[in-house]
Amino acid sequence: MTPGWVASRAGFCHHRRTAMATADVVVVGGGANGTSTAFHLTRLGVRNVVLLERHWLAAGATGKSGSLVRMHYTNEHESRLAFESLKVFQGFHAEVGGDCGFEPVGFVQLVGRSYADQLRRNVAMQQRIGIKTELVSPEDLPRLLPGVTMDDVGGAAWEPESGYADPNATAFAFAAAAARAGARIETGREVTRVVVEGGRVVAVETQGGRIATPVVVLVPGAWARPLLEPLGLDFGLLPYRVQIAIFRWPPGMARGHPVVIDAVHKSWMRPEGSAGTLIGVELGAGHADPDRYNESVDPEYVAHCRERLSARFPAFASATMRGGWAGMIMMSPDGRPIIDRIRSIDGLYVMLGDSGTSFKTSPAIGRCLAEWIVEGRSHTVDLTPFRATRFAEGQPWIDESNYGRERLTISR
Numbered sequence: 438m439t440p441g442w443v444a445s446r447a448g449f450c451h452h453r454r455t456a457m458a459t460a461d462v463v464v465v466g467g468g469a470n471g472t473s474t475a476f477h478l479t480r481l482g483v484r485n486v487v488l489l490e491r492h493w494l495a496a497g498a499t500g501k502s503g504s505l506v507r508m509h510y511t512n513e514h515e516s517r518l519a520f521e522s523l524k525v526f527q528g529f530h531a532e533v534g535g536d537c538g539f540e541p542v543g544f545v546q547l548v549g550r551s552y553a554d555q556l557r558r559n560v561a562m563q564q565r566i567g568i569k570t571e572l573v574s575p576e577d578l579p580r581l582l583p584g585v586t587m588d589d590v591g592g593a594a595w596e597p598e599s600g601y602a603d604p605n606a607t608a609f610a611f612a613a614a615a616a617r618a619g620a621r622i623e624t625g626r627e628v629t630r631v632v633v634e635g636g637r638v639v640a641v642e643t644q645g646g647r648i649a650t651p652v653v654v655l656v657p658g659a660w661a662r663p664l665l666e667p668l669g670l671d672f673g674l675l676p677y678r679v680q681i682a683i684f685r686w687p688p689g690m691a692r693g694h695p696v697v698i699d700a701v702h703k704s705w706m707r708p709e710g711s712a713g714t715l716i717g718v719e720l721g722a723g724h725a726d727p728d729r730y731n732e733s734v735d736p737e738y739v740a741h742c743r744e745r746l747s748a749r750f751p752a753f754a755s756a757t758m759r760g761g762w763a764g765m766i767m768m769s770p771d772g773r774p775i776i777d778r779i780r781s782i783d784g785l786y787v788m789l790g791d792s793g794t795s796f797k798t799s800p801a802i803g804r805c806l807a808e809w810i811v812e813g814r815s816h817t818v819d820l821t822p823f824r825a826t827r828f829a830e831g832q833p834w835i836d837e838s839n840y841g842r843e844r845l846t847i848s849r
């Protein structure tokens with residue numbers, strides 16, 4: 438074992454000593470996407486994988502995620518990533534090992550009166566991909582969502598196999614599986630610089646010394662800017678603070694409910710624990726400094742959530758608030774992630790601008806990046822639509838069949 442590295446098989450090591458080291462691939466960031474990438478690299482036979490996390494695993498958006506796992510997107514590319522990822526969540530124990538806490542409680546997408554055609558087109562697109570989903574008739578909706586108010590609903594879609602997972606457990610399990618396969622997972626070790634010479638990656642610098650490597654995968658979430666700026670890379674990324682609140686089920690509500698995205702009230706919700714509902718609501722701009730943000734939920738936000746939740750399920754008007762939190766995501770200019778190999782710097786791969794929607798897709802994102810690094814192309818899902826150059830090309834991503842959210846600012 439290289440001096441300075443602490444064996445990772447027994448757990449995740451905190452960096453202790455300065456060492457000059459080498460790696461075949463360095464992954465920067467220990468969230469769901471970084472750990473998934475490290476795991477999939479080991480899966481494809483890369484022996485010397487090093488993952489560096491400046492705090493602890495899932496310290497970023499992942500640890501705070503609402504962790505909805507649904508396939509319904511208003512574009513085919515993210516639906517494909519989500520669908521490939523669902524297979525991993527479903528077979529997690531056998532494929533990765535450990536438990537990702539996946540709860541397949543089902544998923545309902547609600548849209549407003551003027552979006553029924555868009556919903557129909559999106560469901561047809563998802564069915565073509567192979568996703569189990571169907572339109573729900575107004576008569577059937579109360580069966581899926583008892584107590585629902587439907588006056589403003591123009592359409593609903595149902596996914597019986599979707600649900601939510603435990604985002605911390607998912608990241609821990611990916612990291613543990615990568616470590617079992619020989620990867621070194623170091624927490625408490627911040628990357629201060631990606632070193633580029635002659636147009637190619639040669640190393641990363643950390644407070645604990647330099648690691649020579651020909652390949653770096655940047656997956657730093659909302660903390661990307663200090664790593665990108667010295668490389669002359671600017672993708673217009675903005676860190677946002679997003680919140681969730683939890684409400685105890687009102688009296689009389691005895692059984693769980695599916696995950697719901699309510700495009701009318703711009704809210705999303707899922708069960709939390711055995712008698713609670715976790716909800717997030719779009720609030721518009723929430724730009725914040727990721728190094729100095731308030732991790733708690735704002736009182737006004739709680740009131741806003743109760744109002745939106747009870748507008749859809751009136752029984753929640755007097756539900757007791759049971760907590761909440763805030764996390765940091767990184768928005769890209771078009772609200773879609775950037776997953777790419779940076780052409781101007783050989784050996785640099787990125788997953789940036791998670792845009793508050795990239796937990797559920799992390800299994801496939803990690804696999805695609807690993808395929809690209811090892812096999813020269815990603816064959817699980819075509820990543821071309823996620824390319825970094827789309828903004829410079831003047832072709833930001835716009836979903837034709839959206840539900841009125843030109844600019845996505847909600848996390849789910």
Ligand SMILES: Cc1cc2nc3c(=O)[nH]c(=O)nc-3n(C[C@H](O)[C@H](O)[C@H](O)COP(=O)(O)OP(=O)(O)OC[C@H]3O[C@@H](n4cnc5c(N)ncnc54)[C@H](O)[C@@H]3O)c2cc1C
Nearest residue numbers: 466468470491497498499503505628658764795796797849
């Ligand atoms: C409140 C909330 C609700 C959400 N709900 C959902 C949802 O329902 N479904 C869904 O799919 N997504 C959801 N998301 C979004 C999802 O959680 C994120 O898209 C996803 O977790 C991003 O994972 P990541 O690994 O890319 O980044 P992160 O989890 O942010 O991880 C980045 C890591 O990199 C580390 N790091 C940064 N800089 C450095 C450095 N220089 N050196 C070393 N380490 C570094 C950070 O400490 C951090 O741990 C939600 C997010 C939030 C905050």
